[in-house]
Amino acid sequence: MPQLVRCSGRWASRLKKSHPQIKNQLLSFSFTTATTSSTSKPDSQSSSDSGRPCSPPPIQVGFTESAGRGVFATRRIEAGELIHTAKPILSHPSLTSLKSVCYFCLGRLPEKIPSQTDDHVVFCSDECRKQSEGFREVEKKANWSTFFEHCHMHGLKYPLLVKRLACLVISGAASADSLDILQPATLSSQMIFLMEKEFILLRSSFQDADITDKQLAFLTKEWYTGALARIRINSFRVEFAGSSYQDLFSSAAALVDSEAAVGTALYMLPSFYNHDCDPNTHIIWIQNADTRIKALREIEAGEEMRICYIDASMDYEARQVLLFEGFGFKCNCLRCSSHD
Numbered sequence: 001m002p003q004l005v006r007c008s009g010r011w012a013s014r015l016k017k018s019h020p021q022i023k024n025q026l027l028s029f030s031f032t033t034a035t036t037s038s039t040s041k042p043d044s045q046s047s048s049d050s051g052r053p054c055s056p057p058p059i060q061v062g063f064t065e066s067a068g069r070g071v072f073a074t075r076r077i078e079a080g081e082l083i084h085t086a087k088p089i090l091s092h093p094s095l096t097s098l099k100s101v102c103y104f105c106l107g108r109l110p111e112k113i114p115s116q117t118d119d120h121v122v123f124c125s126d127e128c129r130k131q132s133e134g135f136r137e138v139e140k141k142a143n144w145s146t147f148f149e150h151c152h153m154h155g156l157k158y159p160l161l162v163k164r165l166a167c168l169v170i171s172g173a174a175s176a177d178s179l180d181i182l183q184p185a186t187l188s189s190q191m192i193f194l195m196e197k198e199f200i201l202l203r204s205s206f207q208d209a210d211i212t213d214k215q216l217a218f219l220t221k222e223w224y225t226g227a228l229a230r231i232r233i234n235s236f237r238v239e240f241a242g243s244s245y246q247d248l249f250s251s252a253a254a255l256v257d258s259e260a261a262v263g264t265a266l267y268m269l270p271s272f273y274n275h276d277c278d279p280n281t282h283i284i285w286i287q288n289a290d291t292r293i294k295a296l297r298e299i300e301a302g303e304e305m306r307i308c309y310i311d312a313s314m315d316y317e318a319r320q321v322l323l324f325e326g327f328g329f330k331c332n333c334l335r336c337s338s339h340d
């Protein structure tokens with residue numbers, strides 16, 4: 001039986017200083033010790049597929065024997081059960097989706113887009129526009145064309161999330177150490193060297209926009225690489241599960257464009273799920289970056305829940321290469337132990 005840890009205390013106080021999305025995620029972390037007020041709506045809660053919430057979610061973060069922290073079931077979970085939902089703490093559309101999905105929630109745009117006050121990006125609702133006001137005010141002060149062009153030319157998506165985090169920090173909506181709780185990727189000196197350019201572009205875009213040195217004190221190369229190392233290992237490509245012929249058609253078209261993902265998002269609780277090449281759980285997106293974690297089969301109380309980070313249909317060798325190069329680990333799952 002793994003040693004279970006309560007996600008409160010040090011983690012909670014660090015997260016309390018963070019922006020509202022992170023604060024809401026805190027409810028999902030504190031569920032073992034805290035009761036949420038009737039007016040607060042946890043961002044991560046279990047619910048039936050009818051959408052009826054039945055919190056708290058039956059999960060707990062604990063230590064595994066050989067994969068660091070992981071997520072464990074606190075009771076038996078049925079196959080197909082919706083275990084919990086989660087809202088992103090950071091999200092950003094892919095550069096090719098900037099005008100076709102909501103700049104905040106990555107959701108599809110309604111036929112009639114609400115009146116926009118923002119020329120460069122588009123929101124699916126007034127609510128999303130309002131939620132973006134803090135970071136967008138900072139972002140709008142600067143000219144991002146060189147930074148975007150650099151990311152576009154080199155196929156970079158993680159710097160877009162670092163930029164959004166930096167805007168949140170400058171706006172006062174997030175603290176600079178918001179992501180410290182997450183496991184960082186090990187970056188080679190070559191990777192760190194290549195990040196120099198994007199870091200300089202990010203910092204100089206803020207400086208040119210007259211963001212003061214005091215406001216930018218956190219934005220050091222060390223902070224940048226630390227944030228990027230965490231985003232790299234923990235963020236998800238957001239791809240909608242096709243639910244209609246129209247969706248299937250659009251995703252086929254997106255694949256032809258070699259970009260099926262509408263964007264990238266980072267979550268707090270889902271970041272603690274380890275990988276398995278024969279997972280018992282999966283993560284899905286239906287209409288925006290809010291995600292659902294569902295059981296693929298029956299899960300026993302105390303069992304670790306794992307998702308699959310890659311395409312599980314690949315053969316053993318291909319999976320090892322991808323997991324090692326992309327995530328920096330040698331997979332210890334049962335399927336890999338038998339070289340299947």
Ligand SMILES: C[S@@+](CC[C@H](N)C(=O)[O-])C[C@H]1O[C@@H](n2cnc3c(N)ncnc32)[C@H](O)[C@@H]1O
Nearest residue numbers: 067068069183271272273274275327329331332
């Ligand atoms: C997204 S994090 C998962 C949570 C992480 N264990 C933690 O403590 O924060 C991914 C990291 O967990 C570890 N990990 C996940 N799945 C693993 C597996 N199947 N075998 C070995 N290590 C794994 C690796 O260190 C990997 O880089």
